[in-house]
Amino acid sequence: MNLSRRTLLKAGLASLAVPAVAACNNGAAARGDGEIIYWLWDSAQLPMYTECAQVFQEQNPQYKVKIEQYGWSDYWSKLVTGFISGTAPDVFTGHSSKYPLFAAKGQVLPIDDFVKRDNVDLGSYQKGLADRWIGDDGKRYGLPKDWDTEVYFYNSAFTEAAGISTEQLNSMTWNPKDGGTFEQIVRRLTVDAKGRRGDQPGFDPNNVKVYGLGYGDAGGGDGQTSWSWYAAINGWKYSEGEPWGTKFFYGDPKFTETIAWWRSLITKGYMPTYAQAKSGIDVTTAFGAGKYAITPNGSWMLGTYAGLKQVKTKLARLPIGPVGKRMSMMNGLADTIWAGTERRDASWAWVKFLGSKTAQDIVAKAGVVFPAVADSMPAAKAAFAKAGWDVTPFLEPVEAGDVFPYPANPNAADVTAVMTPAMEAVMSFEAEPASLAKANDEVNQILSVNS
Structure with missing residues (x-):
């Protein structure tokens, strides 16, 4: 919506x-x-x-x-x-x-x-x-x-060509400093117009044929299929009183550094610009067309990915983060x-x-x-x-109890009205990740007025 x-x-x-x-x-x-x-x-x-x-x-x-x-x-x-x-x-x-x-x-x-x-x-x-x-x-x-929960859907033909094993994909690690082995894999899967991979000399980040990681939107205030698990495994939570948020934490440094890392993949050429991601072709269609090697998505999308007959799609676990485990939103x-x-x-x-x-x-x-x-x-x-x-x-994640809830509260529409443009501005490089602290103040002001 x-x-x-x-x-x-x-x-x-x-x-x-x-x-x-x-x-x-x-x-x-x-x-x-x-x-x-x-x-x-x-x-x-x-x-x-x-x-x-x-x-x-x-x-x-x-x-x-x-x-x-x-x-x-x-x-x-x-x-x-x-x-x-x-x-x-x-x-x-x-x-x-x-x-x-x-x-x-x-x-x-x-x-x-x-x-x-x-x-x-x-x-x-x-x-x-x-x-x-x-x-x-x-x-x-x-x-x-x-x-539902989230995982990575990946093009197995691309991972095999890159020499990346199933074991490597299912044991990825992540941190907000260098992206861990997850970023190494995304880098390896990215291929420019001349066939050079992201981890090879001469790679051109401005002329990419296959992006290692695809996404569909900036995530708004929930980031369900974009950034939610990175933030969670970095020790961040949406609000006090989850899932009924009484005070939100979009200004938390752990969140800011998570989004800064995520955005950095665009600069490095491993992920498309926001304009490209929103160019009218949805993330699954782009994946099916061979433009993305990996796309995160929810379990409700299994049928859609199954319909991409031209791609041999498989599933990989989300990465383990600084908190020592992998986590997924459960809705x-x-x-x-x-x-x-x-x-x-x-x-x-x-x-x-x-x-x-x-x-x-x-x-x-x-x-x-x-x-x-x-x-x-x-x-x-x-x-x-x-x-x-x-x-x-x-x-x-469900069996292990390593899940977190979709953020919910009576002011969700107002939170979205603030966080959607704020996140879009950051991902479009119109604002810096630090600007999310101001958006967080606006969100908490709304909660204060409506409480």
Whole structure:
């Protein structure tokens, strides 16, 4: 979602003057008592949730599920419009960066009473997932549906040509001073227009054919698929009170030196300029075209990379950093109920089913995302293995407990509105990394005003 849409989303919610439950109009109420409108944004997940709906309806013939899918760019603005007009879906896929604001505005239904009444086993989910959906008011606002972490996707033809082994890739180290063995590998994988590698005499950083490392954006305030793990393994954290940030630390020297190192790869010619990275070709398309040797990305992108038939893609672990371990952001989605629905019992029945092993097994076997229910993971591993993926690099940080949460708080849109242009300015060499301290002051001022 771009900056203007995020700003509009926050502004739209701010205009809500009354709780959504009091704002229902005939647009939402016109449906039958047993009909549930369910929204999601990922088209790749539409088939498996269609199957889930079929099974649910067979088990619960009194209910009918209508699924609507919208792309990420439109999903959130449509949802806010629905909140305001009283025509939002009964149940929708929620993101950990969005629900705090929705909950603060009374748009998401707490489900604690339902969970207690039906004895839902919250311990069946991957560790930490269920707690991500407890707001700062102590109430629960959703049941987990999946989870994700990050790794490096690499072109194995390029690594083989460079003489880089799988063992080297999976034992990389990193530090903010010289980049460790990770930067050595990225340097080796970078090739200029005359075929000279980044670690060979005469390498031309201004005329590069293959960049050792690709990226898609400047990371905004979360850096999920760009810089988050480097900062984490350098001993940095987003805020006090993670994931509900009460004071942010974008001005911390550990963060500044991390971003300075990351940006230095552009100067050295190992990574494209920000203008090149944002030139209209997304990071996976550029990777598929042979422009990047390595691209970091999340587990939700496995299907997209699998579609790049011209590239033999493999996965590598994230590097070990100064803290002595490798770390990954762990995020997860949940199914949430709109507070304004007039079909609460039907909506809860659907949410409870989606969070059950029956539905999670369907999700797992589709081989698109990792299911939230731990006992469904063997089926997911088998599905990904059948598709040619060894997903171990995604799983290891979770199994070791070396994960950190996606930063979340009710002011996420405002944080993004500050940090996105600040990070873009740094990566475009329009500002120095030290300028992030000023952006951090602005972020904390916003939190202070809104607290």
